[in-house]
Amino acid sequence: MDVVADEVSQVWGDDGPHPVVALDRFSHRFRSGKFSCLLGPSGCGKSTLVQIVGGLETATGGSVRIEDPARPGTAHPLGADSVMVWQNLNLFPWRSVIDNVAFGLEMRGLPRDERYEKARALIASVGLTGFEHHRPAQLSGGMRQRVALARALIMERPILLMDEPFAALDAQTKIVMQEELTRIFEATRKTILFVTHAIDEAILLGDEVVVMTARPGRIKDVIPIDLPRPRSLDLVNTKEFGALFDRTFHLIREEVTKAMQQQAAMAAGA
Amino acid sequence: MSKRPGKAMRTFEAVLPALSIVAFVGIWELLVRLHGIAPIYLPAPSSIAVYLWRMTADGSMAFHLGATLLRIFVGFAVASAAGVLLGLAMGMSRTVARVADIWIAALYPLPKISLIPLLIIWLGTGELYKIMISAITAFFPVVISTYAGIRQADRGLIKAAQDLGADWRQIQLKVIIPAAIPSIFAGLQLGMGVTIILVVAAEMIGGSGRSGMGYLLISSGQVMETEKVFASLIVMAVMGAVIMKSQQWLDRRLAPWAVQDDGRL
Numbered sequence: 001m002d003v004v005a006d007e008v009s010q011v012w013g014d015d016g017p018h019p020v021v022a023l024d025r026f027s028h029r030f031r032s033g034k035f036s037c038l039l040g041p042s043g044c045g046k047s048t049l050v051q052i053v054g055g056l057e058t059a060t061g062g063s064v065r066i067e068d069p070a071r072p073g074t075a076h077p078l079g080a081d082s083v084m085v086w087q088n089l090n091l092f093p094w095r096s097v098i099d100n101v102a103f104g105l106e107m108r109g110l111p112r113d114e115r116y117e118k119a120r121a122l123i124a125s126v127g128l129t130g131f132e133h134h135r136p137a138q139l140s141g142g143m144r145q146r147v148a149l150a151r152a153l154i155m156e157r158p159i160l161l162m163d164e165p166f167a168a169l170d171a172q173t174k175i176v177m178q179e180e181l182t183r184i185f186e187a188t189r190k191t192i193l194f195v196t197h198a199i200d201e202a203i204l205l206g207d208e209v210v211v212m213t214a215r216p217g218r219i220k221d222v223i224p225i226d227l228p229r230p231r232s233l234d235l236v237n238t239k240e241f242g243a244l245f246d247r248t249f250h251l252i253r254e255e256v257t258k259a260m261q262q263q264a265a266m267a268a269g270a
Numbered sequence: 271m272s273k274r275p276g277k278a279m280r281t282f283e284a285v286l287p288a289l290s291i292v293a294f295v296g297i298w299e300l301l302v303r304l305h306g307i308a309p310i311y312l313p314a315p316s317s318i319a320v321y322l323w324r325m326t327a328d329g330s331m332a333f334h335l336g337a338t339l340l341r342i343f344v345g346f347a348v349a350s351a352a353g354v355l356l357g358l359a360m361g362m363s364r365t366v367a368r369v370a371d372i373w374i375a376a377l378y379p380l381p382k383i384s385l386i387p388l389l390i391i392w393l394g395t396g397e398l399y400k401i402m403i404s405a406i407t408a409f410f411p412v413v414i415s416t417y418a419g420i421r422q423a424d425r426g427l428i429k430a431a432q433d434l435g436a437d438w439r440q441i442q443l444k445v446i447i448p449a450a451i452p453s454i455f456a457g458l459q460l461g462m463g464v465t466i467i468l469v470v471a472a473e474m475i476g477g478s479g480r481s482g483m484g485y486l487l488i489s490s491g492q493v494m495e496t497e498k499v500f501a502s503l504i505v506m507a508v509m510g511a512v513i514m515k516s517q518q519w520l521d522r523r524l525a526p527w528a529v530q531d532d533g534r535l
Binding site for chain 2: 051054056079083084086088090092093094103104106107108135137151155
């Protein structure tokens with residue numbers, strides 16, 4: 001599924017005295033089966049954009065279409081083809097691992113045996129067999145992250161929306177999860193929109209990096225990442241990776257400085 | 271790094287609460303005996319124990335305790351059912367919340383014992399009066415905590431459920447209500463506390479019928495049977511502790527995720 005963003009804008013508090021433009025006429029076609037990373041400073045509207053794509057926020061301007069590339073012009077409703085993995089995971093604390101993973105199937109009305117069977121397979125695929133009946137609070141951060149991933153993957157949606165999913169993990173766990181996600185992507189070829197503020201993560205994972213400006217969020221540049229797949233962490237030491245990193249870094253540095261100045265100005269004004 | 275206490279020290283700390291009670295009773299007994307205090311003012315623990323035993327043996331304690339417990343549980347059941355239902359309705363409907371809010375704001379701060387004259391006029395001095403006064407009082411903490419729990423449901427969890435295909439009804443049943451459980455349980459604990467207080471108060475004030483711990487307490491006090499007064503107080507303290515602790519235990523069993531690291535809700 002292609003995700004086509006057409007002049008998408010999001011203004012917070014536009015009926016008040018101080019409207020904040022989070023997203024400003026963002027246009028881009030996220031291609032089917034590609035891993036796209038959205039990279040930008042805090043507050044540039046990248047999380048807002050994925051929530052709009054997922055049908056969980058309504059844009060104040062422009063539109064997002066979900067298109068089957070084989071049948072252009074047939075738009076699908078937002079949210080029906082995508083599933084979200086959240087930065088703070090949003091696991092249900094009162095549900096066991098298996099009931100968290102099976103949540104979406106339960107909402108569809110699948111009988112318990114059937115959804116448990118599928119959930120067990122997903123839990124096994126993320127390496128959590130034996131933890132089916134633990135509660136999220138009883139797991140480590142990396143394990144909780146795997147539960148969140150399994151809960152999204154069980155939906156079998158062609159589009160995976162990921163909002164800084166690994167931001168809260170420690171460095172080692174993050175590497176393992178990045179490798180895991182690469183493996184899943186290369187096996188399933190889902191369309192992935194991955195929000196991050198880590199340059200190395202964006203280049204390592206993505207087929208393209210959409211660099212965004214500080215608020216108001218616009219596209220600054222789109223960098224294609226033509227590194228070969230299957231990818232592994234060894235890529236980080238190659239000359240090509242270094243060149244891509246430098247190019248991205250110079251684009252993003254200006255924007256981060258701008259974002260920091262904006263935040264300082266807001267703090268001074270508040 | 272704090273120094274870990276030794277094993278002997280930890281054992282001592284574990285028995286310290288019980289030890290303090292034993293020491294308190296011992297000093298009390300000694301003081302009464304050494305100074306020859308009249309039992310009408312302060313009976314010795316040993317003579318209270320004798321009375322307690324007699325009242326247990328002749329069944330009068332069980333009779334009064336049973337009457338009080340029955341009123342407590344009926345009052346609590348009425349209050350919690352009504353409170354949870356209205357709290358949930360307020361959480362799900364803005365209209366219900368707006369209407370109920372003004373009533374709660376007006377009636378919650380009103381001391382419920384000030385309703386006693388009216389309730390007696392309307393309901394008489396029998397069982398209905400005692401149950402109603404305790405149920406009305408317990409209703410407020412339950413409804414307020416339930417509504418607060420619903421309103422404080424994590425927006426992120428609601429969005430996640432929506433993303434996973436939950437409709438409005440499923441979000442209410444599978445996300446918002448479970449998320450409110452810790453708050454609802456906290457309200458039920460507060461409600462149980464005031465139910466106990468109000469049932470005993472109603473048995474003491476205005477209630478007819480010669481039963482209940484409140485009746486036992488006030489009738490013993492009127493004839494200066496101070497030993498019986500103390501015996502009733504002890505039984506009531508134990509009754510309260512057992513009810514509150516059982517409720518906490520039950521809450522932990524039903525909602526283990528809601529328990530904080532220190533084991534409290």
